[in-house]
Amino acid sequence: RIIDNHHPLSASFDLIGYAWMSPSHEIFSLPTAFTIHFGDFFDLIISDQTSVVGLTDSELERIPTMIYKKTCTNIKDDDDDKCAICLSEYITDEKLKRLRCKHYFHSECIDPWLKTSTRCPICRNEQTS
Structure with missing residues (x-):
């Protein structure tokens, strides 16, 4: 031009x-x-860029936990019975962490993830307040 x-x-x-x-x-x-x-x-x-990368140890400790119980409603073969990070099936009476978005994970799987990201690995919802 x-x-x-x-x-x-x-x-x-x-x-x-x-x-x-x-x-x-x-x-x-x-x-x-x-x-x-x-x-x-x-x-x-x-x-x-902001220096905040993931959750702190105190924030990780405040994430609610639950004890896994296999029920008749989740016997079908779906992804609710296994950890989306390690892909292992949950075992009855195993302790899991429940994120705000209602997704469940093994503590040893989700804690390292949330130290590097503040988002759920499944739905990408923010996990900070």
């Missing part, structure tokens, strides 16, 4: 033309205004 006889990429073409038609000592003495420091750019992105 041309606006006022000026092409938007003409600056880069002028620089290339300058390099092509100039003596080599002038090419290497070009201003360093075009230097890009990606490390600085990525540091800015990372520093802009």
